Amino acid sequence: MMQHDPRLRAAARAIYDACYPSDEWSELSFSEAEKYATVQYRQAVDGARAARDCFALTSEQLLLPVA
Template sequence: MTYVPFSFQLGRVTNRWNMSMMQHDPRLREAARAIYEACYPSDEWAQFAFDEAERYGTVHYRQAVDGALAARACLAAAGEQLALPVT
C-alpha cells in the first residue's frame, strides 16, 4: 500500500495527489469513472454522481481512483515505465 498525503480544508478531506494526477491524465480519470459507475450504479449505492464525488473527494471516488491506478499498473506492458504524478 502506498502512502498518499491528505489535506484537510474547510471540514472536508481532499486527496491532492490523486486529484492532480486525475487532472493531468484524462485516460486515468475515465477509467476511474468507469469503475465508479460500474461499482456504484445508482444513488442506492453512492450518494453522488461521479463528478460530485470527485469534487468532494468521497470514499467511493477514492476507491474508484485506487482501482484505476491498480488496473493501470496491471495492464502496463512488461518493461513499460509508468509516468510519475505531476504535483
Template sequence: MQHDLQLRAAARVIYDACYPSEDWSPIGFDEAERFGTIHYRQAVDAALRARAVMAARGEQLQLPVFA
C-alpha cells in the same frame, strides 16, 4: 488527476460500474470527485491498480470514449 485524462476516465468507468445508483452512492462521479468522497477514492485506487496490471503486461489500457 485532472492532468491524466485516461486515468480519470478509468476511475469514472469503475465508479459507474461499482456505484450504479443512488442506493450505492448518493452522488455522481463529478460531485464525488469534487468532494473527494470514499467512493471516488476507491474508484481511483482501482484505476491505478488496473493501470499497474496492464503496464506490467505491456498492454495499453483501452477505455470507451465518452461523448
C-alpha cells in the same frame, strides 16, 4: 493529478459507475464525488491506478523480444 491524466480519470469513472450504478449505492455522481473526494471516489481512483499498473506490467511483458 487526475485532471492531468484523462485516461486514468476515465478509468476511475468507469470503475465508479460500475460499483455505484444508482442512488441506492451512492447519492453522488462521479463528478460530485470527485469534487468532494469521497471515499467511493478514492476507492475508484485506487482501482484505476491498480488496473493501470497491471496493464503496464502486461504491456512490458508483451514487448519483450521473442527468443
